[in-house]
Amino acid sequence: MAPVPEKPELSRREPVITRTTSLRCSVAFSASLKKRVRQKAHYRCCLCQAVLVEVHHIVPQGEGGPDEEDNAAPLCASCHEIYGANPTKRKFIREARDLVV
Numbered sequence: 001m002a003p004v005p006e007k008p009e010l011s012r013r014e015p016v017i018t019r020t021t022s023l024r025c026s027v028a029f030s031a032s033l034k035k036r037v038r039q040k041a042h043y044r045c046c047l048c049q050a051v052l053v054e055v056h057h058i059v060p061q062g063e064g065g066p067d068e069e070d071n072a073a074p075l076c077a078s079c080h081e082i083y084g085a086n087p088t089k090r091k092f093i094r095e096a097r098d099l100v101v
């Protein structure tokens with residue numbers, strides 16, 4: 001009897017593509033951390049000073065960004081869209097955030 005190969009066929013793999021919206025990325029921070037980050041920034045976007053902001057990951061979780069305060073920035077939706085998607089501008093988010101304190 002011939003041995004059956006144990007390797008699963010790659011073609012059977014189902015593509016797991018979950019489209020996440022930009023809103024999803026603010027979920028992983030704890031409530032207390034988000035509160036602290038917002039308070040530090042006086043509840044304003046650290047880039048454009050808009051009020052009522054969300055706390056976003058500077059480096060997205062998908063790229064290994066930790067759920068830590070250093071990686072959290074208070075941003076409005078539009079700034080998050082503009083800067084969060086642009087790796088070269090992420091450094092600037094952190095600088096702007098730390099300026100607010």
Ligand SMILES: [Zn+2]
Nearest residue numbers: 045048076079
């Ligand atoms: Zn903004």
